[in-house]
Amino acid sequence: MRQRPLSLVQDDLVDYDKAMERMTELVGERQRDERPDTLWLLGHPQVYTVGRRTLEQHLPDPSHGIPVVTTGRGGQLTYHGPGQLVGYLIVKLGENEGIVDYVREVELRLVRALSALGLAAERRDTPPGSELLTGVWTSETGRKIVSIGMRQSRGVTSHGFALNVDGDLAPWDWAVPCGMPEVDMTSLTREGVAVPMDQVRAVVAESFEAG
Numbered sequence: 349m350r351q352r353p354l355s356l357v358q359d360d361l362v363d364y365d366k367a368m369e370r371m372t373e374l375v376g377e378r379q380r381d382e383r384p385d386t387l388w389l390l391g392h393p394q395v396y397t398v399g400r401r402t403l404e405q406h407l408p409d410p411s412h413g414i415p416v417v418t419t420g421r422g423g424q425l426t427y428h429g430p431g432q433l434v435g436y437l438i439v440k441l442g443e444n445e446g447i448v449d450y451v452r453e454v455e456l457r458l459v460r461a462l463s464a465l466g467l468a469a470e471r472r473d474t475p476p477g478s479e480l481l482t483g484v485w486t487s488e489t490g491r492k493i494v495s496i497g498m499r500q501s502r503g504v505t506s507h508g509f510a511l512n513v514d515g516d517l518a519p520w521d522w523a524v525p526c527g528m529p530e531v532d533m534t535s536l537t538r539e540g541v542a543v544p545m546d547q548v549r550a551v552v553a554e555s556f557e558a559g
Contacts, residue, residue: 352385352439356553359390361430364417367392371506374438378504387556388436388508389549392428396523399424399497406524414519421497421507424527431515431535433548436508437498437556447500451482454509458484458494461555465548467541469493483526484511491534495526512536513548 362370367390377383396408397419406425407416414427428434441450455471462469468487484494496509512535520533536543 351558352556354387354439354553354556355384357386357388358549359388361391361393364392364395364397364428367436368419371436371438374436375501375504375506378438378440379502383438385440386438387553388438389553390434390436391430391432392434394427394429394519396425396427396519397421397497401527403524403527406527408519408523412519412522414522419497419507421499424497425523425525426495426497426510427519427523427525428510429515429519431513431545433511433513433545433552434508435511435552435556437505439505441500441503441505447498447505450500450505451496451498454496454498455482455484455494457555457558458509458511458552460558461552462493462536464551464555465536465541465543467493467536467539486534486539489532489534489539491532491539492526493534493536493539511548511552512538513543513545 394414396414396416402424459469469484470487472481474481482496483492485492494509494511498505498507514537517533525531
């Protein structure tokens, strides 16, 4: 992985719609070379987001009262809520670099961050004909701990990843995340790694700065 100096922006909980408006502004600034590559770390109040390929039967039961928002990223349904670290990556891709290449890099950087936090994790290759296994999975228990959904426009990436730290995992069970009914979502806390959010933020930021 090559070194990519990133400008770090950090916020706490930001409403999803407002975050999307700001992300669009950041992408435009990067396309015009008005800002450097940027990692925006934040969290969201409870919300489900769905990609273009999300099936209706994968949507949550509305009786739980969590809003569902359609988004322009790749991937399928995911959940955001307190106790989760979200990272949006506004990065100008190299001349011969595609979005799939960069997603692989994001996975590996998060595997490295989780290792530094004390949790062995791995990315997975998708078998032919299977649902995309984009994201990061725990090595020992085989559970999914990071969801990733990204896109690129005019050579600049947007959207990013969601790492479950210590939030409530129940909302994952009220829908079909990632298009995979059998997926078992987890968090650092569930895997026995008790690390404060501030430390997770610092380690993740460092992993994206390193070469």
